[in-house]
Amino acid sequence: MTTLNSDTPMPPPDDNTVDGPGTRAVLVQGDKDFTAVTETVVAFTEQPKPSKAWIIAFLLSASVLGMLGLLIGYLVFTGVGIWGNNSPVMWGFPITNFVFWVGIGHAGTLISAILFLFRQRWRTGINRFAEAMTIFAVMCAGLFPAIHVGRPWLAYWMFPYPNQMGTWPNFRSPLLWDVFAVSTYAVVSVMFWYVGMIPDLATLRDRATTKWRQLTYGLFALGWRGTNRHWHRFEKTYMILAALATPLVLSVHSVVSFDFAVAQVPGWHTTIFPPYFVAGAIFSGFAMVLTLAIPCRKWFGLTEIITMRHIDNICKVMLATSCIVGYAYGTELFISWYSGAPFEQFAFLNRARGSYSWAYAIMVGCNVIIPQLLWSKRMRRHLVAIMVIAILVNVGMWFERFVIIMSLSRDFLPSSWQDFAATWVDIAMLIGSFGLFFTFFLLFLRFLPVVAMAEVKGVMPKAHAESDHDFGPAEYRSLDARSEDETARRKEDSS
Amino acid sequence: MTAAHGSQSAPAPDQPQLYGLLAEFSSVDALLPAATKVREAGYRRWDCLTPFPVHKLDAAMGVRATILPWIVLIVGLSGMFAGIFLCWWTNATSFDLPFAIRGYAYHISGKPFFSLPANIPVIFEVTVLASALAAVIGMVLMNGLPRLNHPLLTIQRTRRLTQDRFFIAIEADDPNFDRQATEALLQEAGADAVEEVTESP
Known part of the structure; x- marks a missing residue:
């Protein structure tokens, strides 16, 4: 605890990463009113023509997406032999990519649901596009298991439906749990995203200058009028969805980890997997949020809504989850030694010293060592440094899943040992999944409200009545702690 | 207009x-x-x-x-029981339901046909899905939406x-x-x- 005295330096007014004594830093900078918030957020969406940079980025991503489409066609017509998957390493790149993408998705739900339940008001600036990131990442994730089944045109067999074969899926298999978990997650994430967006779509509808825009946004805004009875049910629904999505997101990555942990493979069959996977998912997802937020806030003039405080908070979450992931790596090593099981000991030694020691080194370096730089406040303010760290974390987390899956190359029987070599199709499909992700993300930036405007307005001091701070403990919006001076000033203004 | x-x-x-x-x-x-x-x-x-x-x-x-949370609770619980029934009936029984569909009792590694722990992930997901759909659809319908105009x-x-801007609307009726x-x-x-x-x- 710092002692408060008159010498305690007050933070500079434009720096909202510090809470001065007695004041709380603002979440929206630049002394904006409600109109200014709306206009800042919708500026890019309402431009008649997108910027050149957007068009170039879109054409690039769409081409990469097109390449992915062609490769999927190639795969369907040829078979999974075009991948490097082999007899012990059946999972190869596709499942690595699946776990990587589904993990990235989790940060969006964490921001929208868990931070909501914890009354973290800063989430309002970033939740909308983090949720969009979730949905597009889950799309990328869902693609890989579907094409990995070998005969993707029969992928619907995974769902329980009455059929002429008289059989059903095996509900005791983690792979089937995955089908239910990921599909539920996709549906709930889309609903959460859409419900939160209805009031903002209504804003776009009401601002529309062309018939086409008014009709389209009006259709998707469902006739929203923002009456208090609407808001009352809306807020209840949002709360319920957050309360449902919180256990859901933890369950989804736990179930993904069961795909591994329930198997008997040494290196996989460990109880640490669910929490370790969830922490890793949040870690990689926050890195992706940063990777997207830093350029977007700059290009779309959102620096006063996605402020340095948001970046700072995300960096801190990344640092914390990096430490959890590092701790989990250590625990895995310790337990394999402590178990006395020779297969376990070999599996972990082989990860660190075997054919894939280079991948292991990338994993530890990018996920555990490099993020430690974020302990320094100077690093947490250096956007270029943060961007580099975030991208390296994304790389490291992909390699973490790769390292885990490469445990397959050395199982119980030395006669079946075989190393895995990725083919060009593997690598091109991984790149192609980024094309899928960024194409949808760019469309989202162009056509939808990028920031949850109604929510941002709700956390601004102007949104609160004078005597608000002595009212109701449990209300999200009542956590407004204005300084005494400001209350006094506003009293003077209004009298 | x-x-x-x-x-x-x-x-x-x-x-x-x-x-x-x-x-x-x-x-x-x-x-x-x-x-x-x-x-x-x-x-x-x-x-x-x-x-x-x-x-x-x-x-x-x-x-x-609003009574919406109670609706969500009821639909969520129904989803849970539907999930339990789905897992149990399809994997642990072999009796007929109408429309000529029947379960298929699988022997897998000598494990019991029905065990709650192994079925909890699916039951949980079905519960969450039903509750979330109830919350969203309930909210939209109770708010008198969707409508094209007002x-x-x-x-x-x-x-x-x-x-x-903030408004108060008092209806003529x-x-x-x-x-x-x-x-x-x-x-x-x-x-x-x-x-x-x-x-x-």
């Missing part, structure tokens, strides 16, 4: 095409006392239109808590209701509604402007 009338052309209060009166306010601080006034005057069919959920407005208006959305003034008295009340409550809203043609 109906143009703004102002208050000069006062139609009879029982004229059917009048939807109600709309009063505009510029801030939360002006809206809250006005809402309390309208409520105390005994109106029932009225609402406040705001660009974001306004804290304390429920209390000022006297809006009671009398309140046909006037120019409410273009700013989703941005930065409220038993207490009186064209002149209601307008006087809204003016007295501190409205910046009061406007008539007619039913859409």
Whole structure:
């Protein structure tokens, strides 16, 4: 605890990463009113023509997406032999990519649901596009298991439906749990995203200058009028969805980890997997949020809504989850030694010293060592440094899943040992999944409200009545702690 | 689209095409006392239109808590039982249901046909899915949505209701509604402007 005295330096007014004594830093900078918030957020969406940079980025991503489409066609017509998957390493790149993408998705739900339940008001600036990131990442994730089944045109067999074969899926298999978990997650994430967006779509509808825009946004805004009875049910629904999505997101990555942990493979069959996977998912997802937020806030003039405080908070979450992931790596090593099981000991030694020691080194370096730089406040303010760290974390987390899956190359029987070599199709499909992700993300930036405007307005001091701070403990919006001076000033203004 | 009338052309209060009166306010601080006034005057069919959920407005208006959470609970529990039934019936039984569909009792590694722990992930996901669908669909339907248009959305003034303006709308079919008295009340409550809203043609 710092002692408060008159010498305690007050933070500079434009720096909202510090809470001065007695004041709380603002979440929206630049002394904006409600109109200014709306206009800042919708500026890019309402431009008649997108910027050149957007068009170039879109054409690039769409081409990469097109390449992915062609490769999927190639795969369907040829078979999974075009991948490097082999007899012990059946999972190869596709499942690595699946776990990587589904993990990235989790940060969006964490921001929208868990931070909501914890009354973290800063989430309002970033939740909308983090949720969009979730949905597009889950799309990328869902693609890989579907094409990995070998005969993707029969992928619907995974769902329980009455059929002429008289059989059903095996509900005791983690792979089937995955089908239910990921599909539920996709549906709930889309609903959460859409419900939160209805009031903002209504804003776009009401601002529309062309018939086409008014009709389209009006259709998707469902006739929203923002009456208090609407808001009352809306807020209840949002709360319920957050309360449902919180256990859901933890369950989804736990179930993904069961795909591994329930198997008997040494290196996989460990109880640490669910929490370790969830922490890793949040870690990689926050890195992706940063990777997207830093350029977007700059290009779309959102620096006063996605402020340095948001970046700072995300960096801190990344640092914390990096430490959890590092701790989990250590625990895995310790337990394999402590178990006395020779297969376990070999599996972990082989990860660190075997054919894939280079991948292991990338994993530890990018996920555990490099993020430690974020302990320094100077690093947490250096956007270029943060961007580099975030991208390296994304790389490291992909390699973490790769390292885990490469445990397959050395199982119980030395006669079946075989190393895995990725083919060009593997690598091109991984790149192609980024094309899928960024194409949808760019469309989202162009056509939808990028920031949850109604929510941002709700956390601004102007949104609160004078005597608000002595009212109701449990209300999200009542956590407004204005300084005494400001209350006094506003009293003077209004009298 | 109906143009703004102002208050000069006062139609009879029982004229059917009048939807109600709309009063505009510029801030939360002006809206809250006005809402309390309208409520105390005994109106029932009225609402406040705001660009974001306004804290304390429920209390000022006297809006009671929605029953939506109970609907979600009931549907969620039904989803849970449906999930249990799905896992048990398809994997642990082999009796017929109507439409010639029947379960298939699988022997897998000598494990029991039905064991709750192994089925919990699927049951949980089905429960969450049912609850979330109930919450979203329930909210939309209880709010009287989706609809393509609404009398309140046909006037120019409410273009700013989703941005930065606050409104009180009192419907003409409220038993207490009186064209002149209601307008006087809204003016007295501190409205910046009061406007008539007619039913859409």
